[in-house]
Amino acid sequence: MERLGQNQNEASQCCCPTPFFNSSAASPNINNRTKIRNSSSECRHNFVATTSSSIFPNTNFTNHESLPSLHESFNEFNKVYPQYSETELVDHVRAQEYHHLSNHTCLDYIGVGLFSHSQLQQQQQQQRYHGDASKSQLASTSTSTSNQYPGIPFFSLSSKTGNLKTLLIHGGQESEFESAMRKRIMNFLNISETDYYMVFTANRTSAFKLVADSYQFQSSRKLLTVYDYESEAVGNMISASEKRGARAISAEFSWPRFRIQTTKLRKIIVGKRKNKKKKKGLFVFPLHSRVTGTRYPYLWMSVAQENGWHVLVDACALGPKDMDSFGLSLFLPDFLICSFYKVYGENPSGFGCLFVKKSAISSMEATSSAGIVNLVPQNQIHLSEDSSGTDLELEQKTIYSTQEEQGEEEEEELSSMRSFSGPRQATESGKDEEEAQSHRGSEIEEANLKKKSVAQGSENGGFEIECRGLDQVDSLGSILISTRARYLINWLVNSMVKLKHPHTEEFPLVKIYGPRVKFDRGAALAFNVFDWKGEKVEPVLVQKLADRSNISIGYGFLHHIWFADKYAEDKGRVLQSKKEGKGNNNKKKKDRDSEVGISVVTAALGFLASFEDVYRLWAFVARFLDADFVEKERWRYTALNQKTIEV
Structure with missing residues (x-):
């Protein structure tokens, strides 16, 4: 028992930084490099061994x-991972700023959130009682400064005309x-x-399509993507690129762990x-799968750059602070895409961000570009006296006023650009997190006050945008x-595989796709x-049944799966057509292959996830x-979904 406890402590304390790739440049001393590598490997091995042997052993x-029970499980969880208690600051933030999650398990938001739920409520209250001096004063007592930009987090989007390349070169208003x-x-x-230059886009999908519409596929004809799941954004990019003469290729992923x-x-x-010297094309690379949680070696970016590819990094599936360990300065991709959402667990609307390296502008063409947007703050939106100030109403009024100015032709474009992905599809809906307020004496609040995100809007009178999520x-x-x-x-992974059907030689209830217990797996699960x-x-x-239990999860479609000979029998058993019965006989082989895969349930852990969240999913x-x-x-x-029911 003493040895087990020692292993547990070692496993939970090791940081085990993940190297970008094994490189002689990592250290001039070979012996030191070997020691570091061995230490890291041992640490990771201990973590996996401890998790597998100590959580519900045998x-x-x-x-x-x-x-x-939840209480019993949490006690055992803390024994295996004693350092989990050091993350209780997250629980404090959740209780103070996200009380709407007290009875809701939110496992379908991926991405980064701008504002907190409490911040949203405060602003709604200020708007609701706008004009009433006493109530407005009461609603703003917790505001940290008097010169905050009014109306945050209320903003909407309006389309921006012009092409991307011209906008990047000459700038815009x-x-x-x-x-x-x-x-x-x-x-x-x-x-x-x-x-880098940065532009706001209507959403993640718009950012991908902007690159597809602007990249020089006439001369650099290949589009290489690395996605083990179906993505609307990537699908639209492939379609737009092929129309412009690109040859789309996809990486494949080995069954059953979905490694590249x-x-x-x-x-x-x-x-x-x-x-x-001639550029081959565009290499689109996510740092890890937002569905299976599989992480990919950063080495692929370096290999692609060395062999004549432009690189687009999809950072939408990154954890909140993963950019800090990404090593952006080492790779400097030509394009980078991420997305932000307003409020974790409540409001999935937001915007996308497209970053273009200044030296990569020469690889773009001045073609018509749809999807670039302006952010319209609330104080520029005129509300009626009986307005509730909701995001939906604000967005509708912005759309209406913009359509009047821009005419009938842009009306359809604006409408389509505001069709954000639904919060239930984890493959496309990036959703996120926020911040802390109230109890100003708390440690987190003090840190936030010390590190204010002040963005100076002008030399004379700067203002600050308070993004509590960030x-x-x-x-x-x-x-x-x-x-x-x-x-x-x-x-969660280890506990899922402990569920077995009775009287069937312990047939497993759950099948997990992607990595099992692993030190550096992503916080996403496909099963x-x-x-x-x-x-x-x-x-x-x-x-649907999870929804009934106040558990929000998503679903996705895994594809581009490669089966070794020893898994040949699995191939026929597990693969399915995405559109069964739709008649795909006349389609090209490439199209048929892309529509064959595995539909899966998905769960994603945001930074506000708690042990109770994963326990509730497991119990469900x-x-x-x-x-x-x-x-x-x-x-x-x-019965509810069939068109006719025979009586």
Whole structure:
């Protein structure tokens, strides 16, 4: 027992920084490099061993009623990960700033949030009682400064005309509000204005399409993407690129752990080496899968750059402070895309950000560009006296006024640009986090007050935009956030595989796609639930039942899966058509391949995730051990969704 405790302590304390890749430049001393590598490897091995052996050791659960209670599970969790208690600042922030999550398990938001729920409520209150001096004063008592820009976090979007290349070269009109927001975001991401230009886009999908519409595919014809799941944004990029003459290629992922097929990808990147100076095309690279949680070696960016590719980094799936450890200055990708959302767990609307390296502008063409937007602050939106000041109403009024000015032709464009992804689809809906307020004496509040995000809008009278979501993440820091997520996601993975059907030789209830317990896996999980006969429960049904229990999860579609010979039987058993029964016989083989994969349930842990969140998901999934429960819900789902019901 003493040795086990010692291993637990070692596993929880090790930081094990992840090297970008094994390189002789990492250290001039070979012996030192070997020691560091061995120490890191041992640390990671200890973490995996401790998690696997100490969480419900030698135990399988075959009945949902036999699960240990939340309190019992949390006590055991703390024994395995004693340093989890050092992340309790997150719990404090959640209780003070996100009380709407007290009865809601939110596992379908991925990305970075701008504002906190309390901040949103304060601004709504100020708007609701605008004009009433006493009530306005009461609503603004917690405001830290009197010169804050009014109306945050209320803003909407309006389309911006012109093409991307011209805008980057000559600039464009930018309001004080937009300038302040841009500087705040670039500071948060640690991106230098010396190296990059930034534009606001309607959403993540618009940012991808902007690059597709502007990149020089006439001369650099290849588009290489690395996504193990179906993405609306990437799909639109591929479609737009192919119309402009690009040849779209995708990396493949090995079954069952969804690692990159390195031999094939390297062969595509290196090519025939006929002319190294000529650019091959655009390499689109996410730092990890926002569905399976698989992390990808940063080495691929370096290999692509060395072999004549422009590189686009998709940072939308990054954790809140992952940019700090990304090593942006080492790679300096030509393009970088991320997205921000207003309020974690409530408001998925927001905007996308496209960063273009200044030296990469020459690789772009001056084509028509749709998707660039202006941020319109609330104080420029005229509300009626009986207005409630909701985001929906503000957005509708902004759309109306903008359409009157821009005419009938842009009306459809504006409408489509505001069709943000729904909060239930984790593959496209990036959703996020926020900040802390009230109890000014707390440690987090003091840190936030010391580190204000002040963006100067003009030389004479600067104003500050208070983005509590961003400030909160800055205050907590990358180590605390990543450590907390590591403990929670690995406990969840290990606990899921402990659920087994009774009387069926312990047939597993849950199938996990991607990495299992792993030190540096991402805080996202793709899985499916199977009944006692081995038949998959449709992810949409699982999601709907989770909603009924106030648990928000998503679903996705895994594709581009490569099966080794030893898994040949699995291929026919697990793959399915994305549109079964739609008649794909006349489609090209490439199109058919892209529509074959695996539909999955997805769960994503934001920085506000707690142990109670992962426990509630685990307990909900355990309900499917009850065969009667599964059959009853399947029948109900079928009855409600069929067009006619025979009586």
